[in-house]
Amino acid sequence: MLRLIGNLVRPYRRSLGVVLAAMVLETLMGLAAPWPLKVVLDNVVGGRRLPQWMSGFFGAAWGGAGKQQIALFAGIGALAIAAIGAVASYIDSYISETVSQNVAHDLRMRTYHHLQRLSLSYYDKHRAGASLSTLTSDIDTIQNFASSGTLGILIDILAVFGMFVLMFWLNWQFALLAAAVAPLLLWLVSRHKKTLKSATRAVRSNESEMVAVEMHGLESQRVVEAFGAQELEEARLNRVSQATVQSALRARKIKALLSPAMSIAVAASTGFILWRGAGSVVAGAMTAGGLTVFLSYMARFFKPVQDLAKMTNAVAQVAVAVERVQTILATDDVIPERPNARPANFPRGEIALENVGFQYIDGARVLADVSLRIQPGQFVGIVGPTGSGKSTIASLIPRFYDPSQGAITIDGVDIREFQLQGLRQHFGFVLQDTMLFRGTVAENIAYGRPSALEREIVEAAQLANAHEFIRQMPEGYQTMVGDRGMTLSGGQRQRIGIARALIRNSPALILDEPTAALDSEAEERVMEGLMRLMQGRTVIMIAHHLSTLETADQIFVLKNGVIAEQGTHQRLLLLDGVYAGLHKAQTTRAVQAAG
Ligand SMILES: Nc1ncnc2c1ncn2[C@@H]1O[C@H](COP(=O)(O)OP(=O)(O)O)[C@@H](O)[C@H]1O
Numbered sequence: 001m002l003r004l005i006g007n008l009v010r011p012y013r014r015s016l017g018v019v020l021a022a023m024v025l026e027t028l029m030g031l032a033a034p035w036p037l038k039v040v041l042d043n044v045v046g047g048r049r050l051p052q053w054m055s056g057f058f059g060a061a062w063g064g065a066g067k068q069q070i071a072l073f074a075g076i077g078a079l080a081i082a083a084i085g086a087v088a089s090y091i092d093s094y095i096s097e098t099v100s101q102n103v104a105h106d107l108r109m110r111t112y113h114h115l116q117r118l119s120l121s122y123y124d125k126h127r128a129g130a131s132l133s134t135l136t137s138d139i140d141t142i143q144n145f146a147s148s149g150t151l152g153i154l155i156d157i158l159a160v161f162g163m164f165v166l167m168f169w170l171n172w173q174f175a176l177l178a179a180a181v182a183p184l185l186l187w188l189v190s191r192h193k194k195t196l197k198s199a200t201r202a203v204r205s206n207e208s209e210m211v212a213v214e215m216h217g218l219e220s221q222r223v224v225e226a227f228g229a230q231e232l233e234e235a236r237l238n239r240v241s242q243a244t245v246q247s248a249l250r251a252r253k254i255k256a257l258l259s260p261a262m263s264i265a266v267a268a269s270t271g272f273i274l275w276r277g278a279g280s281v282v283a284g285a286m287t288a289g290g291l292t293v294f295l296s297y298m299a300r301f302f303k304p305v306q307d308l309a310k311m312t313n314a315v316a317q318v319a320v321a322v323e324r325v326q327t328i329l330a331t332d333d334v335i336p337e338r339p340n341a342r343p344a345n346f347p348r349g350e351i352a353l354e355n356v357g358f359q360y361i362d363g364a365r366v367l368a369d370v371s372l373r374i375q376p377g378q379f380v381g382i383v384g385p386t387g388s389g390k391s392t393i394a395s396l397i398p399r400f401y402d403p404s405q406g407a408i409t410i411d412g413v414d415i416r417e418f419q420l421q422g423l424r425q426h427f428g429f430v431l432q433d434t435m436l437f438r439g440t441v442a443e444n445i446a447y448g449r450p451s452a453l454e455r456e457i458v459e460a461a462q463l464a465n466a467h468e469f470i471r472q473m474p475e476g477y478q479t480m481v482g483d484r485g486m487t488l489s490g491g492q493r494q495r496i497g498i499a500r501a502l503i504r505n506s507p508a509l510i511l512d513e514p515t516a517a518l519d520s521e522a523e524e525r526v527m528e529g530l531m532r533l534m535q536g537r538t539v540i541m542i543a544h545h546l547s548t549l550e551t552a553d554q555i556f557v558l559k560n561g562v563i564a565e566q567g568t569h570q571r572l573l574l575l576d577g578v579y580a581g582l583h584k585a586q587t588t589r590a591v592q593a594a595g
């Protein structure tokens, strides 16, 4: 944990040096602040003589050490002390905010960078809302602490020490008395540190659960309203929200106890010194000014100690926040790339699965032993009942997951040997539903290749049968779509997806039920675009409607985790097995629907 913090702070060590210097200056000015009052009380009002060095100074520079001059000097001194303190405080607060903002930025980027590269299996196991909560709340906590906390502790300790020396000089018995209370307070604080930290951890985990529930609920608003499930969703939030309240109160209970306990200890010792101090002044052992300074230090002496106590809470919070960020950073659930991975260029591009087995969750085998070979330029279909693992195969080929047994090869080389980015560049994807990002239609089409020219974008849209409807949109290719943009129909989204794949222009295509969610009219238009996309490429098409595979060179039928049958459409029908059964079911349904 300290290493992470050290790493983050290192680039800003010079700024931190400036902040530290400003803080020291602030502290010194804080220590000096009550002294003009002492001078006035003792040497102007009280009529005591100035110490030798001061009267010498007045004689030379001030033209005399009369009471008026001393009072004026004290006034100017008070102003000067405040002014220097103010400048130091400005520098301190501005620069430390600069540092903390930058540290938060670095940490945010580092965490997001890591999240961007985690394997899909991480996202199968973790909720987006929880990661979001870490990216926002936890990093905010660290930022707030960095701006106010870290060096503050140092300064507090410095101030306590400085004050103690001065107090000791003013009256050592009282100073020792005051100092005796401090360890008591620190002991009180340290006793609660552990409980406070675990309570804080509970609060944060509940809070992030809350974000996850809210985010999931709001994202699914359409379904929620369709099913009238508002109350169910509210109940869900109510549960985690209540838990958050409970854990926050538990944390506060511990914290709330500290402050009053301290105030009482402080008041007791102040009271004592007020009583005994007055006696000392009357007896002449101490000046009135000295007692005033002493008492004003007393009030401040315990402030850093109290701050340290409050800091315990901040430290607990920041420790938990760092812990949570680090949990993400330490997740090594990335698809590994060999250090000396080969650049991914495939002269032929023959894809093969060799005895591939796979499971998402231990013990729940999805693929048992799948072997298949796809020649370059071939159009290959994969069919099978729902849940038979078709999409899983489509995820294994570009290494969204790695098989748990067997291997996938391209041109005879295990794909784990290649650079990941290049391997994925080899494939274009059109999935069951095309996800649009917030941006213009043109940007969405160019998503896979941001450098695409406008001409190329229009050309791709034309080939994908999308140009016509895009032209009719309010601002054509510049219409905003996606998150809070214009909503497109499923068929329109798919055609944008095809244009996107055309722009990417990769040698191989993975099509996962691209028309499954469409009605037959939309399907026809999408298929036209797909056919143009498929030309001259190796195509793996997972198909729901078997009619789309009539022209396939080879069809693999997946069942119970293995390839049960393979061949062309015609041959598989003759075989009269699984495929023929699926086909029969579909045609009778189509006839019934037509009749
Ligand atoms: N991310 C995942 N985590 C756990 N199980 C999964 C995941 N994705 C799919 N599965 C399971 O794997 C099996 C095959 O899924 P899939 O490949 O999507 O089937 P198909 O595309 O043939 O309908 C199903 O039983 C499904 O529940």
Ligand SMILES: [Mg+2]
Binding pocket: 390, 391, 392, 512
């Ligand atoms: Mg599927």
